Amino acid sequence: MSIVYPLDSKKAHPPLLYPDYKSTVRRAPVKPLVIIPHTLSELTGPVYGHDAVGETDHDLTRQHADEPLGERIIVHGRVVDEDGRGVPDTLIEIWQANACGRYTHANDQHPAPLDPNFTGSGRVVTDSEGRYKFITIKPGAYPWANHHNAWRPAHIHLSLFGSAFTSRLVTQMYFPGDPLFAFDPISQSIPLAARQRLISAFDLENTVPDWALAYRFDVVLRGRNATPEDPD
Numbered sequence: 001m002s003i004v005y006p007l008d009s010k011k012a013h014p015p016l017l018y019p020d021y022k023s024t025v026r027r028a029p030v031k032p033l034v035i036i037p038h039t040l041s042e043l044t045g046p047v048y049g050h051d052a053v054g055e056t057d058h059d060l061t062r063q064h065a066d067e068p069l070g071e072r073i074i075v076h077g078r079v080v081d082e083d084g085r086g087v088p089d090t091l092i093e094i095w096q097a098n099a100c101g102r103y104t105h106a107n108d109q110h111p112a113p114l115d116p117n118f119t120g121s122g123r124v125v126t127d128s129e130g131r132y133k134f135i136t137i138k139p140g141a142y143p144w145a146n147h148h149n150a151w152r153p154a155h156i157h158l159s160l161f162g163s164a165f166t167s168r169l170v171t172q173m174y175f176p177g178d179p180l181f182a183f184d185p186i187s188q189s190i191p192l193a194a195r196q197r198l199i200s201a202f203d204l205e206n207t208v209p210d211w212a213l214a215y216r217f218d219v220v221l222r223g224r225n226a227t228p229e230d231p232d
Contacts, residue, residue: 009223013228021189024231042164057123059136060118068099068117070099070138072135076217080219082222089125091124091125093123095121100140104118118137120139138175151183153180155173155175156173158217171228172198201216
């Protein structure tokens, strides 16, 4: 039996060089890539961190003494393959800015307050049907130095680890109706046909009354509906 790699799925990803996103001008390859074969250990392990997920790691509102400030939200979905089959045991890690648009990171100089009750990172492993769920705070927009009056739309970073250390997808989830989306060169670098796949869907059915709104974000690992990777 031969294995056919779905090359069309590569069309969903952003180009390595996208001049409007200035960082790509300096880091995009200018010489032909050198293919280095993977080693056996890279292809078979280790399965990074799957056994180290705590009971509350998925709930970013319960990691400190008090609840963080901002709009509590539920982010959930499924990780599926190109045929819609759920992918179990996928380690998903997220990181994000707080409600004021600031990361808990030494390099973030945005003059917005840090929240002592919000670190902005969490992790979970998908269940037998590929389902996952996070409880967090809706992140705020923040300025960045790409161009005059540049602001990043509200977003959450996701990292998905596969069955081996080299199998990893890093992407971003946006929120529906964000007015900054059309002005952001990072999101605009995603091919138009695939761009909508990075925008979550408001999910009234899974909204919890008097507590939190819900957003659904499914991740397709490959194929014609593949989720684009993060160009950041």
